[in-house]
Amino acid sequence: MVRDDLYITVPSFFRCPISLDVMKSPVSLCTGVTYDRSSIQRWLDNGNNTCPATMQVLHSKEFVPNRTLQRLIQIWSDSVSNSKTDSTESTPSLEQVQDLIKELQSKTKDSNSNKHISESLSKIVTFARESEENSKFLAKMDGFIVTLLQFLGNAGDGACKNIDFLEQVVVVLELVLSKNEDHHQLTNSMLKSDRGCLASLLHVLQQGRTDSRIASVRILExxxxxxxxxxLIAEKDGLLSEMLKLITPENDPALIEAGLTCLIRISITKRVKSKLVHLGTIKTLAKLLSDSSSSVTVTEKALKLLETMSSCKEGRWEICENRASVEAIVQRVLKVSSAATEHAVTILWSVCFLFRDERAQEAVARANGLTKILLLMQSNCSPSVRQMSADLLKIFRVNSKSCLSSYHTKTTHIMPF
Structure with a gap:
């Protein structure tokens, strides 16, 4: 901790047991104790084979990133920073906000006043975050969203590359967009005009902080x-590639979830699906599904996006070509959620039963998929999942040389092997 933070109470489980500092990269040993990565790595590199806190002998020196704790530490750290700001900056009144907005509207083409504009936007963010009513007030205020779009568009045209200024605009815009009901007008203003809004959002995705990157993809969604x-979003040079970087396992879970949600939203047309497939989306999603630390929500959304990809020819070919993709899908058939199960089974049904791809069938068999499908048939699954599972068993019953060939898909009891 830095000296300025000495008077701030730090939760004890945020501190590394070795260094006693707040952990930057918490990792857990096989004993279940969490340490900062650099501290425990030094301990192990010095030839020790025990857990420093429990002194138990380690049967494995591998450690697993504790992403949940890392997220909690980040939230706590952000709250500490915000509390310092809040202690010196009070929430502006309605009248003050109205005056700030009028002042902003007079400076939409003044690229030399970005610092002053950022200060005004910071006060408006404080006002918007205080309550939902405040956000609704801003969303309904005449011309405010248009003003924000002008700032965003002018910056995208090259008038400003100040990332701090762009982040302020994006964060404010996301807060008020969620309360605005005329999304079609927003689409026309942001995407179907000559504005450089997409360029600005891309710039924030490339260089912004986590919170502003999340705000950017939510705006796109x-x-x-x-x-x-x-x-229009998919064909903006570099935008899809940058969004795919958001959904890698090492990123913040909230950022991954926001990125997946946006990609699901924009991948409706065949053209966009094909573009995503060619950019390597299938392999990225397979890595995400193989990560044991992925949350239920992230897993559900990753499978949903894979299901969308499997509805086009290129997507099915890529899934079947990449054995790791099929194995990752089979891994998530059970023990996640009913939504994850439905997405996973739908993908397997599509490639194995509907399109009869032998590569996919072999990968499912190698990944012990048949056992999982049999177990699923006996579970309290939905009628659609049950029917797709029955169809899959028909395929494997024909191909199998084991006693599965005598299994009848209409029975409700699995005969012992």
Whole structure:
């Protein structure tokens, strides 16, 4: 901790048992104790084979990133930073906010006043975050969203590359967009005009902080409300590639979830699906599904996006070509959630039964998929999942040389092997 933070109470489980500092990269040993990565690595590199806290002998020196704790530490750290700001900056009144907005509206083309504009936007963010009513007030205030879009568009045209300024605009815009009901007008303003809004959002995705990157993809999700807008977003050079970088396992779970949600929203048309497949989305999703630390929500969304990819020819071919993809899907058939099960079974049904791809069938068999499908048939699954499972068993009953060939898919009891 830095000296300025000495008077701030730090939760004890945020501290590394070795260094006693707040952990930057918490990892857990096989004993279940969590340490900062650099501290425990030094301990192990010095030839020790025990857990420093429990002194138990380690049967494995591998450690697993504790992403939940890392997220909690990040939230706590952000709250500490915000509390310092809040202690010196009070929430502005309605009248003060109205004056700030009027002042902003007079400076939409003044690229030399970004610092002053950022200060005004910071006060408006404080006001918006205080209550939902405040956000609704801003969303309904005449011309405010248009003003924000002008800032965003002008910056995208090259008038400003100040990332701090862009982040302020994006964060404010996301807060008020969620309370705005006319999304079609927003789409026309942001995507179907000459504005450089997409360029600005791309710049934030490339260089912004986690919170502003999340705000950027949520803005894109909001304005992607028809096929034309989805294509405009997908065809912006570098935008899809940057969004795919958000959904890698090492990123913040909230960022991964936001990225997946937006990708699901814009991947409705065949053209966008094909573009995503060619950018390597299937392999990225397979890595995400193989990560044991992925949350239920992230797993559900990753499978949903894979299901979408499997509805186009290129997507099915890539899934079947990449054995790891099929194995990752089979892994998630059970013990996640009913939604994850339905998405996973739908993908397997599509590639194995509907399109009869032998590579996929072999990969499912090698990944012990048949046992999982049999167990699923006996579970309290939905009628659609049960029917798809029955169809899959028909395929494997024909191909199998084991006693599965005598299994009848209409029975409700699994005969012992």
């Amino acid at each position: 909001t304005v992607a409300n028809d096929a034309e807008s989805e294509l």
